[in-house]
Amino acid sequence: MNLLLIYTGGTVGMVQNDEGSLRPFDFDALLSRVPEVQRLEANVDMLELWDPMDSSNFQPAHWALLAEAISSRSKDYQGFVILHGTDTMAYTASALSFMLMGLGKPVILTGSQLPIGVLRSDARENLMTALELAQLQADNEATIQEVSVYFENKLYRGNRVYKKSSQAFDAFDSPNWEPLAIAGVSLHVDKDALIQNGQAACVGKAFSLATKTNPKVAVLTLFPGMDEDIVRAAFSGAKRKAIVMLTYGSGNARNQPWFNQLLREAQDNGLILINASQCKNGGVSQPDYAASDMMRQSGVLSAGDMTLEATLVKTMWRLGQGLDNKKFKESFLDNLCGERKALKVD
Numbered sequence: 642m643n644l645l646l647i648y649t650g651g652t653v654g655m656v657q658n659d660e661g662s663l664r665p666f667d668f669d670a671l672l673s674r675v676p677e678v679q680r681l682e683a684n685v686d687m688l689e690l691w692d693p694m695d696s697s698n699f700q701p702a703h704w705a706l707l708a709e710a711i712s713s714r715s716k717d718y719q720g721f722v723i724l725h726g727t728d729t730m731a732y733t734a735s736a737l738s739f740m741l742m743g744l745g746k747p748v749i750l751t752g753s754q755l756p757i758g759v760l761r762s763d764a765r766e767n768l769m770t771a772l773e774l775a776q777l778q779a780d781n782e783a784t785i786q787e788v789s790v791y792f793e794n795k796l797y798r799g800n801r802v803y804k805k806s807s808q809a810f811d812a813f814d815s816p817n818w819e820p821l822a823i824a825g826v827s828l829h830v831d832k833d834a835l836i837q838n839g840q841a842a843c844v845g846k847a848f849s850l851a852t853k854t855n856p857k858v859a860v861l862t863l864f865p866g867m868d869e870d871i872v873r874a875a876f877s878g879a880k881r882k883a884i885v886m887l888t889y890g891s892g893n894a895r896n897q898p899w900f901n902q903l904l905r906e907a908q909d910n911g912l913i914l915i916n917a918s919q920c921k922n923g924g925v926s927q928p929d930y931a932a933s934d935m936m937r938q939s940g941v942l943s944a945g946d947m948t949l950e951a952t953l954v955k956t957m958w959r960l961g962q963g964l965d966n967k968k969f970k971e972s973f974l975d976n977l978c979g980e981r982k983a984l985k986v987d
Contacts, residue, residue: 642683644775645718647710649703650693651726653764655756674757677769683776686718696726696733701957704736705852711741711748712850719783720747720775724768727752727804727812730790734799735954735980736854738788742978743848745837747775747785750799751792754810763810767792770824777830787836787979789821796822798836800951800980803921816922817946818979836979843978853961857882858953862919863889869899876907883913883956885949888936892916892925892943896935904939913966915973917944917952942973947981955980 648654678685690706711721725733734750741748751771753764771791777784788799793811801818805811822830832838861875861884875884884907888894894916907914916936918925924946927937937943944952955977959969976982 642776643718644683644685644720644722644772645688645714646685646772647688647690647707647721647723648693649690649696649707649723649725651696651724651752652755653724653753653757653768654693675765675768677765678772681772681776683772685772696729699729699733701736701854701856704733704740704854707733708737708740708850708852711744715744715746721749722768722771722775723748723750725750725752727754731802731804731813731948731950732954734788734790734802735951736958738800738978738980739955739958740850740852741788741848742843743846745786745848746783748788749775749785749796750790754808754812763793773828774822777828784830785821785835794824795820798979800978801948803948803950814921817924839979841976841979851962854957855882855960856957857960858885858956860885860887860949860953862887863894869903872900872903876903876912881912882960883915885915885917885944885952885956886941887917887919887949888925889919891923892918892927892936894936901935901939904936904941908940911966913956913969914941915944915952915956916941917947917949942970945981951980
């Protein structure tokens with residue numbers, strides 16, 4: 642079995658300079674800290690696509706490069722592990738889940754909260770377990786057949802995670818989907834949680850790489866005191882294609898005539914509006930309250946139980962496919978690759 646380890650940068654591959662600041666060091670130096678890689682049953686090759694960088698500098702073009710690198714090597718490798726900074730790992734994982742739909746192989750992102758050279762670093766365990774999970778097979782098929790994130794003993798679906806802590810080793814969470822696997826003394830895989838055993842549209846579909854995105858998307862967080870001028874300014878931004886509104890609770894917003902009017906005007910002008918909850922757990926359920934059903938009646942799309950990261954990336958990715966607004970709405974409400982519970986278009 643052949644695995645490909647892709648190094649993009651992040652805290653995992655950093656060392657302290659003379660001033661005590663963290664700086665990246667090269668791949669060979671990183672791997673010298675983890676000789677256990679040589680003890681795996683699989684052959685592990687390494688790849689650097691660019692000089693190591695902080696993940697806060699990641700852009701959609703980097704997602705596309707990663708997806709293309711994996712796609713072009715998919716016949717040579719049975720699994721892929723990506724070393725990535727934690728700050729935007731959830732965005733990259735979401736993007737790769739859409740771009741690589743139907744690949745049918747493990748693509749596992751991992752990293753660390755402390756550099757690999759630090760005594761108490763979490764990097765070694767995260768890297769080694771990610772590689773072990775990537776090599777799991779049953780009946781000559783990969784056990785994990787989707788994009789995922791491994792961190793602190795848990796493997797999560799990539800488009801279901803968000804970074805919850807800047808300090809704790811347990812840095813990620815997936816509030817609306819259970820872990821795919823838990824690593825303890827042994828590796829326990831929850832087969833019922835895996836993509837191939839679910840109802841996502843990608844199950845059974847042939848792989849076709851799709852990397853185009855359109856980042857003309859904005860986020861508007863609702864708050865008490867937000868007035869008409871603020872909302873109007875947000876909706877009238879030049880060249881903006883879609884806005885994700887972070888609303889209260891189950892998708893509630895001000896039920897005021899001026900707000901309803903702005904929602905309708907924006908959509909009449911071709912702007913796509915999406916209702917996502919400020920709550921991490923649960924999500925949007927627009928018919929439950931009058932304040933959220935108003936959004937549905939105005940034509941606003943529900944993000945359901947998706948994370949903000951998955952909502953943004955899915956929006957950019959579907960816009961990049963050149964869909965008209967009707968087809969965009971239909972596909973946005975679909976469960977494409979396990980990112981949400983599917984909803985019907987009203």
